[in-house]
Amino acid sequence: MANLPKHFDKSALHPTQSSSSSTLYASPPSSSGFLSSNDLPDLEAVVGATPFYAYSREKLTSSARQALAFPNAYGLTVRYAMKALPTRAVLQIFQREGIKIDASSVFEVERAVKAGYKYEDISLSTQELGKEFVGLVEKGVKVNCCSLDQLRKFGAAFKGTSNNKCGIRINPGVGSGGFSKSTTGFSKTNVGGPSSSFGIWVGSVDDGTVEGIVKDYGLEVERIHTHIGSGSDPEIWKQVATKSLSFAETFPTVTSVNLGGGYKVGRNPDEVSTDLQEIGEPVQQAFIDFKEKNGREIKLEIEPGTFLVANAGCVVSKVQDIVKTSDYTFLKLDCGMTDLLRPSLYGAIHPVTVLPGKGGDVGSETEEAVIVGHCCESGDLMTPLPGEPESLGTREVRKAAIGDYCVIDGSGAYCSGMSTKNYNSFPEAGEVLVEEGGKGQLIRKRQELEQIFQNELTID
16 A cells, blocks of 8 residues: 555646556555565564554565575675664674675674674775774774875875775766766766766776875785765666776785666665676676686675665654644554654655554545645655655545554665754654564664763863
């Protein structure tokens, strides 16, 4: 019963009718496939209150094993892009499966270590290379320099030492944006191309600037890193692999090439997820072709984030108010941008399912509603139009009553880890790991009010 948004004529400000129908269940599941209405009261009791995040151990483990089976020619390292969901229990699950870490800050590095990872199992690619990186490299962390300045900093720190081995992240000149409606591709969500600040611009490789810095500081480039968010097209992935491997020709000391992440995940029924085996085969062949041409066996690294966790998680909230105007029915939830920012930030679309509260009747009546969050903020919208975070979208959902549950699926990636927590002084939501059979294990406590302002000081 998790439906896509209904488009509407903004000039008329009325939603259009949809021909799609909903399926109603005697004990309706959310589209996550691992929760039903019968599970929710018990899980709520484990956490103590809604809203909370729920994650499926089975789905996390399954996605990890799919990633570890990515086709490769001469060895594979899978690194979890932990920014997607950095909760300790999730890191521990992936560590036990043999997945290493891609960190985006020095703080993520230390967080991963606190979860049980060794420094040598962590790769750091960051927009801000703070002075702490020197000590981390000495402990075994692998740094990918993401700008010319970072490369010079690394060189200045380790010139003439045994720690002079580095990686370089290159912006290959092309990219893709997941939410852009522009035909130019110049979107704030781009992670490659001329509109992206991530990585060393390809021109600085082509004109010899990077080689010059490497030579000046006596560095040894071991790793090439690229990331453009390549989606699910095998041909695109082959092109990315071939282009990335071409940089290894420039640096004969390179032993591994990291293709980053960007494996598209279908959160909604009409969206296609990446088949790792399908895209991996041409990638594998590109590495074989490189060896035939250059005589070097290059190891493959990948950095999935969304792929590993997106559909393994959901936000469980409650309908805490219902407001009707001349044009819309608004369901007000007890969660919002404090827990799920993607709709407000990107116009991202998440499946939404209304389920009966404890003792409630399932019912068969549906309604079209706009679903909003609890923040005193006009942008706190859970159901925007696709790619239009400022435009209202409606969903056909089971007719709701105050106290009903509302499950927002596809919320494992970039939700808990990217929330605007504590806005309006709402506490950070708890998190529960769902085991087989629906049993829940608390993995993060709900924040107490005092924890919100514990670092604040009074004035004289």
